[in-house]
Amino acid sequence: MKEKFCDLKDKIHNGERLNFQDGVRLMESFNLLEIGKLADFARRKKCGDKVYYSKILYLSPTNICVTLCKFCAFYRKPGDPEGYVIPVEEAVKLASNPDIAEIHIVGGHHPTIKLDYFESLIKGIRAARPDLWIKAFTVVELDHFSKVNKIPVEEVILKLKNAGLNSLPGGGAEIFSPRVRKIICPLKISGKKWIEIMEIAHNYGLFSNATMLYGHIETAEERVDHLLKIRELQDRTGKILCFIPLGCQPENHELKEAKGTTGFDDLKVHAISRLLLDNIPHIKALWTTMGIKTAQAALHFGADDLGGTFVNEQVMDEAGGKTRRGITTAILKQIVLDAGRVPVETNSGYGQSGINGNDKGGKADPAEN
Numbered sequence: 001m002k003e004k005f006c007d008l009k010d011k012i013h014n015g016e017r018l019n020f021q022d023g024v025r026l027m028e029s030f031n032l033l034e035i036g037k038l039a040d041f042a043r044r045k046k047c048g049d050k051v052y053y054s055k056i057l058y059l060s061p062t063n064i065c066v067t068l069c070k071f072c073a074f075y076r077k078p079g080d081p082e083g084y085v086i087p088v089e090e091a092v093k094l095a096s097n098p099d100i101a102e103i104h105i106v107g108g109h110h111p112t113i114k115l116d117y118f119e120s121l122i123k124g125i126r127a128a129r130p131d132l133w134i135k136a137f138t139v140v141e142l143d144h145f146s147k148v149n150k151i152p153v154e155e156v157i158l159k160l161k162n163a164g165l166n167s168l169p170g171g172g173a174e175i176f177s178p179r180v181r182k183i184i185c186p187l188k189i190s191g192k193k194w195i196e197i198m199e200i201a202h203n204y205g206l207f208s209n210a211t212m213l214y215g216h217i218e219t220a221e222e223r224v225d226h227l228l229k230i231r232e233l234q235d236r237t238g239k240i241l242c243f244i245p246l247g248c249q250p251e252n253h254e255l256k257e258a259k260g261t262t263g264f265d266d267l268k269v270h271a272i273s274r275l276l277l278d279n280i281p282h283i284k285a286l287w288t289t290m291g292i293k294t295a296q297a298a299l300h301f302g303a304d305d306l307g308g309t310f311v312n313e314q315v316m317d318e319a320g321g322k323t324r325r326g327i328t329t330a331i332l333k334q335i336v337l338d339a340g341r342v343p344v345e346t347n348s349g350y351g352q353s354g355i356n357g358n359d360k361g362g363k364a365d366p367a368e369n
């Protein structure tokens, strides 16, 4: 018989926190509709019927990487003829597109590019588009910049913030479990270090997202542990605006053990993220990895953000993401309306003021802040 979760329903309705055991029970359950109902209740308490989306340009300045994650189909090793580095002027020109509200910049860990390149990139974009929300660099990249330039990560953060950075995209978290990281990304910083650097960035005033890569070799317990560590970080800093579960794309990479996700699992993980992360305002259903139909369904399973239009999304293209370019904000709006929700076009700041006196709020409802 399927578990009804009456005790968890009481907790959620009384505003009590779910604990580790509650999370594992939910993660191991097949009662998707009951979990969805609970998540929809939690979601409505946060944002009513609103669903967010935005016009985003994705930019990967380089695909050359020395970190060699097993689940990644994007990187090329140094010396590979398919490796590239986009010159700063070209990247700034791409970002000057007047039709975008936000830029998302992540790339490979190039062994020799200096911080000056990334500082000039952010400064150039900020000068060309003072109103743009600039979301760039995972904390793993920040750690890499610190090592390449032999300077403390605090200095890296400060320089990029002063150049005009608004927020960090929250990638590189994968799953914090040391057991899993040793197998899927042995050269990446530990989960503990990821949290430490993110906390430093938050304390320097940067907003961020946070992510979890699921659907590879992780257990239910490891998923819940990851979610609760994110919740603890948010309790300390309050700077995470959005949590994004990222389903592992099983194609084109070395991690043959990765099984990938199912629609059932996608909906369950988004719903449980909403239930456990009671202190994070938004949960994103990324349609490029889930497919547009599952992402739309996720709007009734705890998610309130669909992501956005995706231009130049190389990382997920190479990993075999299900749904490609060509989606416009008009289509995203219709998808939201067809799900019976209220569309709100915004950017990753959800109406937050940008840093350095730049008010980059987009069109989000100020009530959300």
Ligand code: SF4
Pocket (backbone or CB within 6 Å): 065, 066, 067, 068, 069, 072, 073, 074, 075, 107, 108, 109
């Ligand atoms: S996920 Fe990022 S760090 Fe890992 S190999 Fe790919 S580009 Fe490099």
